[in-house]
Amino acid sequence: MTTSAPRRAGHLRPAVTELRLSAFKSHRGATFRLGPLTLLTGRSGTGKSSALEGLAALGKLASGAELAEVFDAGVRGGAAACVPQGLPPDAEGRRGFRLGCTVNGPMGPVRLDVAVQAEPTLRIVGERLIGAGRTLLTTALRDPSRPTVQAAWHTAGDVPVTRAPLPDNVLATALLPLRVSGRTDGQRQVLAAAEQLVVALRGVFTVAPRPELMRAPVVPGDGRLRAACDNLSAVLARTEGECVTRHAALVNAVREVCAPPVEGLTVLPAFLPSPRDGLAPLDAVIAAVDRGSLGVVPVDRLGDGELRFVALALVLLTGPGVLDVDTTTELLPAGQVLTVLADGFDVGLDRRQVRELLRLARVAAARGHIRLIGTLQDAECAEGSAGVTLARLGVKRRVPAQDTGEGCSAGEGGDPGAGGSAAGAAGGSGAGSDGAGGAPGADGGAELGGFALGDDPEPEDDLVPGGAFGPGEAPAPGAGIPEGDEPVGGAGARGEAGGSDGVDQAG
Numbered sequence: 001m002t003t004s005a006p007r008r009a010g011h012l013r014p015a016v017t018e019l020r021l022s023a024f025k026s027h028r029g030a031t032f033r034l035g036p037l038t039l040l041t042g043r044s045g046t047g048k049s050s051a052l053e054g055l056a057a058l059g060k061l062a063s064g065a066e067l068a069e070v071f072d073a074g075v076r077g078g079a080a081a082c083v084p085q086g087l088p089p090d091a092e093g094r095r096g097f098r099l100g101c102t103v104n105g106p107m108g109p110v111r112l113d114v115a116v117q118a119e120p121t122l123r124i125v126g127e128r129l130i131g132a133g134r135t136l137l138t139t140a141l142r143d144p145s146r147p148t149v150q151a152a153w154h155t156a157g158d159v160p161v162t163r164a165p166l167p168d169n170v171l172a173t174a175l176l177p178l179r180v181s182g183r184t185d186g187q188r189q190v191l192a193a194a195e196q197l198v199v200a201l202r203g204v205f206t207v208a209p210r211p212e213l214m215r216a217p218v219v220p221g222d223g224r225l226r227a228a229c230d231n232l233s234a235v236l237a238r239t240e241g242e243c244v245t246r247h248a249a250l251v252n253a254v255r256e257v258c259a260p261p262v263e264g265l266t267v268l269p270a271f272l273p274s275p276r277d278g279l280a281p282l283d284a285v286i287a288a289v290d291r292g293s294l295g296v297v298p299v300d301r302l303g304d305g306e307l308r309f310v311a312l313a314l315v316l317l318t319g320p321g322v323l324d325v326d327t328t329t330e331l332l333p334a335g336q337v338l339t340v341l342a343d344g345f346d347v348g349l350d351r352r353q354v355r356e357l358l359r360l361a362r363v364a365a366a367r368g369h370i371r372l373i374g375t376l377q378d379a380e381c382a383e384g385s386a387g388v389t390l391a392r393l394g395v396k397r398r399v400p401a402q403d404t405g406e407g408c409s410a411g412e413g414g415d416p417g418a419g420g421s422a423a424g425a426a427g428g429s430g431a432g433s434d435g436a437g438g439a440p441g442a443d444g445g446a447e448l449g450g451f452a453l454g455d456d457p458e459p460e461d462d463l464v465p466g467g468a469f470g471p472g473e474a475p476a477p478g479a480g481i482p483e484g485d486e487p488v489g490g491a492g493a494r495g496e497a498g499g500s501d502g503v504d505q506a507g
Contacts, residue, residue, distance in 0.1 A: 012105060012106045013105065013336060013337045013368055014103050014104070014105035014106075014196045014197070014199045014200035014336075014337065015103065015104055015105065015200055015337045015339070015371060016034055016055065016101050016102070016103055016200050016201065016204070016339055016371070017033065017034055017102055017103065017104045017109070018031065018032065018033050018034060018101060018102035019031070019032040019034060019051065019054060019055050019058075019099075019100075019101050020032075020099060020100045020101060020102075020113070021047075021050070021051060021054050021099050022098040022099065022100065022113070023083075023084050023087065023096075023097050023098045023099075024050065024054050024082055024084070024097045024098065024099045025047060025050040025053070025054075025081065025082055025084065025097075026045070026046070026047040026050055026084070026085070027047050027050060027051070027054075027084070028084060030047070030051070032051060032391065033389075034371070034373060034389070035371075035387075035388075035389035036362075036365035036366075036371050036372070036387065037358065037361050037362060037365055037371070037372050037385075037387050037388045037389060038371075038372070038373045038374075038388075038389045038391065039345065039372075039373075039374050039375070039376050039379075039382050039388060039389070039390050039391070040052075040373075040374070040375045040376070040391050040393055041375070041376040041377075041379040041382075041390065041391070041392055041393070042392050042393030042394045042395065043393075043394055046393035046394040047393055048343070048375040048393055049076075049343050049375060051375075051393075052206070052341045052343050052373065052374075052375065053075050053076065054099045055101065055204060055339070055341060055373065056074070056204060056206050056341055057070050057071060057074065057075060057099070058099065058100075058101055058112070058114075058201050058204070059201045059202060059203075059204030059339075060074060061114070061170070061171040061174065061201075062171060062173070062174050062197065062198045062201035062202050063174070063201075063202050064170060064171075064174050064175075065170075066169045066170055067079070067116065067122050067123065067124065067169045067170070068122060068169070071116070071118075071122065072122065079116070079118040079122050080118055080119065082097040082116070082118060083095050083096060083097050083118050083119070084097065089119065093119065093120055094117055094119060094120065095117070095118055095119045096115060096116050096117040096118045096119070096125065097115075097116055097118060098113070098114065098115045098116070099113075099114060099116075100112050100113035100114060101197075101201070103196055103197045103200040103201070105196040105199075105200065106192075106196065107131055107132060107192050107193055107196050108131070108132065109131070110129070110130070110131040110193045110196050110197050111128075111129070111130040111131070112127070112128070112129055112130075112173060112197055113126075113127070113128045114126070114127050114171070115127070117141075122169075123141070123147070123149075123168040123169060124139070124149060124168050124169070124170075124171070124172070125140070125141040125149065125168070126138075126139060126140055126141070126149075127139040127149070127171065127172050127173065129173050129190075129193060129194065129197070131189070131192075131193035131196075132189060132193070134154065135154070136153060136154045136189065136190045136193050136194075137151065137152070137153045137154070137172060137173060137176065137190065137194075138151070138152050138153075139151045139152075139166060139172050141168065146165075147167060147168055147169065148165040148166060148167060148168055149165070149166055149167075149168045149172070150163065150164075150165060151163065151164055151165065151166045151172050153176065153180065153187075153190050154186045154187075154189065154190050155184055155186045155187055156184055156185055156186025156187075156189075157183065157184035157186060157187070160186075162180075164179065166179075173194050173197060173198065174194075174198055176190060176191060176194040177191060177194060177195070177198075180194075199336060200337065200339070202325075203320070203325065203336050203337055203338045203339055204325075204338075204339045204341060205227075205315070205323050205324075205325040205338055205339070205340050205341065206227050206341045206343075207227055207229065207311070207312065207315050207340055207341065207342050208227050208228060208342075208343060208344075209228065209229040209307065209308045209311035209312065210228045210229065210230060211302075211303075211304040211307040211308060211348075213228055213229075213230035214229055214230055214232045214233075214299065214307050214311065215299055215300035215302075215307070216230070216286075216300070217233065217270035217271070217272055217284035217285060217286040218230070218231045218232075218233050218234045218272075218284055218285065218286075219234065219272065219282060219283070219284055219285075220234055220237055220283065220284065220285045221234065222234040222235075223235055223237075223238035223322070224321075224322060224323060224324040225311075225314065225315065225318070225322055225323050225324060226324045227324070229311035229314075229315075232287055232299070232307075232310070232311055232314070233267055233285050233286050233287040233299065234285060235314065235322060236265055236266075236267055236287045236314070237267040237285050237287075238322070239314070239318070239322065240265070240266060240267065243318070243322070246317045246318060247265070249317055249360075250265060250310070250313055250314055250317055251264050251265050253309075253313045253317075253356055253360060254289070254306075254309070254310060254313065256352075256356055257309065257350075257352045257353045257356045258289075258306050258309065258353075259306070261291050261292045261293070261294065262289060262290070262291065263290040263291065263292045264289075264290035265287065265288070265289060265290070265310070266287070266288055266290055266296065267285040267286065267287050267288065268285065268286050268287075268288050268296065268298060269283070269284075269285060270284040270285055270286045271283065271284055272284045286298050286299065286300065287299040287310075289302065304348045305348040305349050305350070305353065308347065308348050308349060309349060309353045309356075309357070312342065312345070312357050313356075313357060313360055315340055315342075316340070316357065316360040316361050316364050316370060316372070317360060317364070319338060319369055319370070320336060320338060323338065325338065337368065337369065337370070337371060338369065338370045338371070339370075339371045339372075339373060340361075340370055340371070340372050340373070340374075341373050341374070342372065342373070342374035342375070343374070343375050344375060344377070345357070345374030345375060345376055346376050346377055346378055346381050347377065351378070351380070351381050354376075354378075354381040354382070355381065355382075355385060358381075358382060358385050358388060362385075362386065362387045362388075365387070379392070
């Protein structure tokens with residue numbers, strides 16, 4: 001067997017390679033090109049954490065979560081805080097935000113862009129999926145009184161496009177496998193693009209270790225590590241018995257950078273109070289460090305930095321079966337890539353510990369299983385580390401990737417870094433717009449707070465003006481999606497309400 005096959009297989013695993021924050025929190029026209037190991041650094045307030053929040057939100061949307069769960073409950077400040085500061089409402093009082101990403105995989109690059117209205121009602125008002133050189137899906141809000149958007153997806157059968165209403169509170173791309181039959185080549189192309197994007201985004205796992213919660217005993221059997229790592233002890237009990245090789249690698253990493261001596265990591269029996277009076281205490285376990293002649297020390301005696309290191313190392317050494325991440329069940333774990341988001345990656349750690357974690361991440365990334373995106377307070381921790389893409393937010397200069405061949409660009413508010421769009425003010429100039437009352441891709445009308453999708457028509461696009469959705473089928477006044485601060489590619493048109501595949505198709 002040659003060594004090239006694993007590399008090809010790893011390359012074909014869907015992975016998020018670009019994050020776009022066209023209008024999201026402090027970012028305007030920001031583009032982040034993501035390598036296997038990408039670290040964001042910069043002054044406080046430059047949007048490092050916001051970038052990770054944007055990608056985490058896309059991951060939840062791809063899992064089928066509703067907008068309120070994703071943004072109101074899952075983002076600091078809620079959906080209203082996602083609207084860039086100072087962005088004025090349109091004539092109808094609407095404001096919102098725009099974000100997207102690109103996923104590379106077997107189909108090549110697949111691009112998703114989403115426009116979300118935050119005020120006065122939280123809803124998706126535009127979505128575009130592009131792959132294989134054409135626009136495969138577009139959605140648009142046509143009737144604000146209805147909780148739906150008008151969707152149009154590529155068919156390439158007897159009729160070129162299928163149109164149907166879809167809910168405006170979930171990602172349409174995540175619904176495509178339930179709505180597209182896959183009978184034609186065009187439908188299969190749409191399904192392949194949607195699957196590639198959803199598989200990559202559902203593999204996004206946010207880790208935020210909380211040492212104060214990791215010191216308590218936990219009930220055994222709770223063996224999937226949660227974001228806060230509060231069930232660390234139960235997961236270590238599982239890895240010690242089931243994942244001998246990875247557990248040994250974790251012990252070696254802890255031995256390398258934590259206070260000696262470290263002979264092993266194990267768990268001790270413990271008890272938890274019964275939830276009801278009169279019942280016996282619950283059996284529990286607590287993780288411990290075997291310090292050789294000094295005895296076995298429970299983790300409740302470890303410092304915050306040591307606990308954070310153990311938790312982050314465990315994340316980088318495991319996979320979907322151990323982390324509490326909602327990956328797709330249609331692919332084996334070996335065919336998926338986890339994207340770990342670690343805000344404050346170096347908090348509480350010394351430089352040796354940070355560099356050891358980067359080494360573990362580099363090994364995992366080389367195997368094609370894990371990609372790491374984190375934020376750093378101390379950029380010197382990562383400088384000179386092989387394989388790390390270091391992006392300095394708020395700095396108007398190119399930061400070359402180190403040993404990866406991949407660049408990174410980022411914007412701070414209206415001041416994007418190298419490679420980012422130079423857009424600034426709300427509703428900046430783009431290449432055409434889906435105008436209110438005009439033909440999709442033609443000159444737009446009223447703005448929707450400057451946050452909706454722009455246009456960059458593809459040459460072989462069935463959804464561009466003159467194709468299935470021509471000027472005579474343009475959105476009604478006030479329902480269009482005008483240009484944002486950067487063109488996002490692929491003209492999208494909006495059709496009349498119709499059915500799903502095989503029901504009410506229209507050309």
